[in-house]
Amino acid sequence: MEYYLMHNEKKVALISLDVDTGVILRINKLFEEALLPCGVGVRNAHPDRAALNEWWIDRSIPASRSGIERALEEMNISSTKMLLSRCFGLSLSDQYWICPKGSTLSWHEVNFFENDFSEDIGDILIGKRKDSKNLDFRSPDNTSDGALKKRWKIVNGKRCLLKSGSNPFRQQPFNEVIASKIAKRLNIPHVEYDVVWDGGEPYSICEDFIDKETELVSAWRIMKTGKRDNATSLYRHYVNCCGKLGVDIVPAIDRMIVLDYIIANEDRHLNNFGLVRNAYSMEWLGAAPIYDSGSSLGFDKTERMINLEAEIECKPFKKGHEEQLKLVSSFDWIDFDSLLGIEHEITSVLSETDGLESEARREAIVQLVLRRIGRLKEFAGQHKPQEDRPEEDVTENLAKAYKE
Ligand SMILES: Nc1ncnc2c1ncn2[C@@H]1O[C@H](COP(=O)(O)OP(=O)(O)OP(=O)(O)O)[C@@H](O)[C@H]1O
Numbered sequence: 001m002e003y004y005l006m007h008n009e010k011k012v013a014l015i016s017l018d019v020d021t022g023v024i025l026r027i028n029k030l031f032e033e034a035l036l037p038c039g040v041g042v043r044n045a046h047p048d049r050a051a052l053n054e055w056w057i058d059r060s061i062p063a064s065r066s067g068i069e070r071a072l073e074e075m076n077i078s079s080t081k082m083l084l085s086r087c088f089g090l091s092l093s094d095q096y097w098i099c100p101k102g103s104t105l106s107w108h109e110v111n112f113f114e115n116d117f118s119e120d121i122g123d124i125l126i127g128k129r130k131d132s133k134n135l136d137f138r139s140p141d142n143t144s145d146g147a148l149k150k151r152w153k154i155v156n157g158k159r160c161l162l163k164s165g166s167n168p169f170r171q172q173p174f175n176e177v178i179a180s181k182i183a184k185r186l187n188i189p190h191v192e193y194d195v196v197w198d199g200g201e202p203y204s205i206c207e208d209f210i211d212k213e214t215e216l217v218s219a220w221r222i223m224k225t226g227k228r229d230n231a232t233s234l235y236r237h238y239v240n241c242c243g244k245l246g247v248d249i250v251p252a253i254d255r256m257i258v259l260d261y262i263i264a265n266e267d268r269h270l271n272n273f274g275l276v277r278n279a280y281s282m283e284w285l286g287a288a289p290i291y292d293s294g295s296s297l298g299f300d301k302t303e304r305m306i307n308l309e310a311e312i313e314c315k316p317f318k319k320g321h322e323e324q325l326k327l328v329s330s331f332d333w334i335d336f337d338s339l340l341g342i343e344h345e346i347t348s349v350l351s352e353t354d355g356l357e358s359e360a361r362r363e364a365i366v367q368l369v370l371r372r373i374g375r376l377k378e379f380a381g382q383h384k385p386q387e388d389r390p391e392e393d394v395t396e397n398l399a400k401a402y403k404e
Pocket residue numbers: 092093144145146147148149150161163191206207208209210216267271272291292294295399400
């Protein structure tokens with residue numbers, strides 16, 4: 001079937017799409033190269049179809065999404081790719097969509113920033129609804145990324161993302177709140193998270209930081225705007241790519257690495273940060289506020305492992321947190337006094353976990369943060385900028401998968 005690939009009100013390309021497999025079979029016409037998804041190249045006036053397909057498939061719910069097999073079964077659908085065309089590929093993180101050729105649909109009629117959406121798919125994805133009769137597929141949940149169960153919901157007129165935790169501790173929602181409290185104390189631009197309970201389960205809730213004027217482009221896509229040679233580290237490549245787009249990303253990356261060090265974040269992969277641009281002027285506005293910091297604070301570990309700081313993974317640049325800290329250009333912006341008393345705030349957030357955490361595990365988490373702040377302070381005191389080499393780089397951009 002033929003569709004226009006659209007970017008808000010504008011045509012980007014005319015494509016032939018197999019809606020069952022989600023594969024773009026042909027790109028029949030290119031209207032505006034500058035509007036192609038970030039990192040999709042053009043050679044001799046032909047967009048790279050493989051790259052466009054990769055971008056399109058990446059828009060579907062990942063196979064690693066917790067509970068997705070059951071949800072697909074309930075919807076009687078074989079793959080998450082089939083959900084894409086049922087909501088015109090619309091999302092609440094950017095302004096791309098597909099419009100069937102010959103239809104008179106307009107962006108203003110369909111987009112989810114300005115129009116309400118159905119709760120059906122969200123209900124199925126989080127396991128609240130079992131029957132699949134008369135499902136209304138108009139939902140940004142069909143295009144949401146990430147491994148944790150989640151849904152978009154309009155709360156008091158605001159588009160909000162609700163996200164669950166993973167077994168055994170269901171700690172991620174609380175961690176999001178703690179991470180945003182630490183970021184606030186350090187003046188790091190961040191998404192504000194709260195915890196809400198639904199059906200006895202905790203969810204983090206945050207507002208959409210994207211609106212009808214803007215869009216999020218992940219670091220994964222930004223890195224595709226340039227070629228990286230073997231002598232260039234991942235970090236340097238990202239800084240270079242952002243620089244070419246007119247964004248000095250170093251201060252924002254300094255802040256992200258420091259926050260991730262403090263909370264021992266294990267899943268800051270390349271889709272968990274990025275840039276925001278104006279979706280009309282296409283001007284790059286800078287780093288996205290910090291979001292998705294939940295897989296941290298020993299979220300899947302026993303009290304003993306937390307005390308030992310055992311098996312703490314590091315992403316996105318270096319394999320170890322201490323090594324990644326060496327990438328930070330300046331620590332001058334950190335007001336360590338602003339972190340005084342953070343232990344009380346952490347204890348207070350974790351006390352809401354309602355039996356999911358033991359007292360001893362909570363205390364281990366508090367001590368983990370205090371130890372890491374202490375080490376960070378020491379490191380900052382002796383800091384000398386050094387040349388970064390690619391040897392210790394992370395080799396794959398893989399998000400964590402969680403057991404149900
Ligand atoms: N507040 C927000 N506003 C706009 N887009 C958002 C917001 N929060 C998340 N997103 C988008 O939704 C995606 C999924 O959200 P998030 O990363 O929080 O989920 P996750 O399941 O924790 O992901 P992961 O697999 O990395 O653990 C993000 O990669 C981002 O593209």
